[in-house]
Structures are given as structure tokens and as C-alpha cells.
Amino acid sequence: MVRMDTQLVAFTGVAAAMVTMPGADFTVVVRNALISRRAGVACALGIAAGLLIHTTLAVAGVATVLVAVPGLFRTLQLLGGAYVLYLGVRALGAARRPRRAAAPQQSEQEASSGRPLWQGFVTNALNPKASLTFLSLLPQFVPAGSPALPRTLELALIVLVLALVWFPVVALLVDRLGRWLRSPRTARALEAVTGSALTALGLLLVLEPLLI
Template sequence: MLAGSILAFLGVSALVIVTPGPDTAVTVRNALLGGRAGGIFTALGVSVGQAVWAFATSLGIVALLVASEPLFLAMKYAGAAYLVWLGLHALRAAWRPGEGGEDAAAAARPARRLGRGAAFRQGLVSDLGNPKMAVFFASLLPQFVPAGQPAFTAFLALGLVFSLMTFAWLAAYAVAVAKAGDVLRRPRIRRAIEGVTGALLIALGLRIAAEQR
């Protein structure tokens, strides 16, 4: 029974993790801006955020947060605003006017790379500001806690497994984007990706703000 519960949890977690969302969009964008390190540190920030959610779930804090309408709404709107803010920055980078020969000049000079600290922070805030993570951990984890096991230990263990799986998946995304970096960072292609990513982040932020629990 224990093995079956673990396998079921791993299967559900894998489906949730591979479904693209705000964390994936932020990781791909930061891998484009900061190379492999930028993407991996973003993935690390996301996974640390999930570890925080797991710890908070183990302590019962997440259940209180989900039950409190004002706190839940404040977190939801703050997270949505952060995604919209990132999206607007991406759109500004995509639409920034340039002079003649801009592509040649941009290709000739080294691009400013996203720092590891900034990448980590964006991944962390993106995940902590996503109210779906609170609902996910509060509703899903209890279903896979084996009977007779201490709730704190079981919640924390399952949450950390989910966090490590997320890191592995997003880090693989980052490596793939980094390998294609020379092509993807060509000025016109980079601006196109920035535009698409920016629009996606804004759409995700607006969807989070508008949707019900």
C-alpha cells in the first residue's frame, strides 16, 4: 500500500510539474537572458519556494492561509502583479526601439547577462507568489500520507520530493535553452521570444488574479 501511494504521488506530481506555468515561463526566459546558470538558479529558486510551501504545509500554516480569504487574496494579487511586472519588462525589452543596424551592433557586443542572484530571486518569488501552490500542497499531500505516519514528517518528505522533481525538470529546460543559446540570443529571435514570454507572463498573471480557488 505504501509503495502504491508513493507511485501514485510521483505520477500526479510529474503531471503537475511538466504542465507549463509561471515557473516554467520564468525559467525559460532567465535561461535565455542568463544562460545555463541563469536558468538553473531560477529553477533552484522555484524549488526552494516549493520547499518553503512544504514546510509551511507541515506546520499547518498553509491550511490557515487557504482558509483566510483576505490573506489568500493578498497573496494571489501580489503574485499576479509580480508576473505582470516581469511580463512588462520582457515586452519592453522586445519593443525597445533601436537605430539602424541595431541587429548587427547588438550581435557584435556582449549582452548583459542576468545575474544568478536575480535569477534565484525571480524563481523564488514566482513560486511563493503563486496561490495554486498553497492549494496544491494543502489539498494533494494529505491524500498520500500513509496511515499511522506522523503528518509533519510525511508532509515535509512528500513536499521535498516534489521540490526536487521540479528542480530536475526545470533545470533540464534551462540546459536545453542554454544549448540553443547562440541561436536564441540573436537579436531578432531574442526580441521575439521576449515578446512571446512577456505576453505569456502577463496572461498568466491576469489569469491568477481573475480565477477563483
């Protein structure tokens, strides 16, 4: 009989809560999915690529540098916050302009430009808190006496799989409601909501290191 790994089950639940928690990643995926399904999925894959960097750093232990060098952590936090703030201001600007339904060809051109993939990657990769979260979280689920590297690799893989499932599902659900969500009035309202959320998150990330 195969014994259930309770620590692995517990970690999967914690990781699922972390991945699905609404934040900058979620908001950026929704915003790109409003352009097209392809743009939303590309953005989701970009976020997963960013998570790959954080989990790799955590597994390698390199993320400890962010704790040892506070200036580096704050610089990365400022850069990440500034980028999220830029996306939020841009979305708010788009919400204020009169909007027509986007032409399919235009949507495909923007999706194929690689911009959604890049937005997802940068939004996630420039968040140093993710590395610190994984660095502090992964060791808690390594059984005493077991080799750390294989176990942390297994935990990191779980996080990546959850991200690769959750964010594309969000993009597909938004696209499924596309006709209603992309109507000019609704689209402007959603741009305003996502823009406000991104702007607030960006301001928090930018102001936090300055207030410490």
C-alpha cells in the same frame, strides 16, 4: 522482497505532472536561460526555494490559514499576480526594442547580481495556490494509520527533487540552443511569447480574486 509503495509511485507521477506543467515558473526560467546558462539555473534554484516554502507550510499545516482567512489569500494572490504581470510587461517591452546579441560579460554580470534567483523565488513563493494545492494533495497519499509527519516530509522531498531536476534541465536545454535562441530576431520573438504568457498569467491571478 521489498513491497512497492503504490501510493508513493502514484504521488510521484502526480507531482511530476504538476512540476512540469507550463506556467509562470517555466516561462521565467526560459526567459532567464536566454540571458545565460548561469541565470537560467539560478532562476531554477529560486523556484525550488519557493517550493520549499510551500511544502514546509503544507507539512506544518500553516497553509490552512489561507483558507480560514480569505482576505489573506486574496492579498497574496494579488501580489503574486502583480509581480508576474510586471515581468510580462517588462518582457514585452524588451521584445519591442531593437536587440543586439548580449555580450558574455553583460550576461555574467546580470546572472551574478542575484536577480534571476530572486525572480524565480518570488514568482513561485507569491503563489498561494501552490500551498493550497500541496495542503490538499499531500494528505491523499498518507496511508491510513501511519504517522503523518514522516510521510508528508517524504512527499515534500519528492516535489523538491523533481523541481531541482526539471527546471535546471529546462535552463540547460534552452542554453544548449543558445546560439539560435539568442539571435536578435529569435530572441525578440521569444521575449514576445514569454512576455505574453506571463502577462496573461499575471492578469488571471490579479483578476480572479477581484471577480470573486
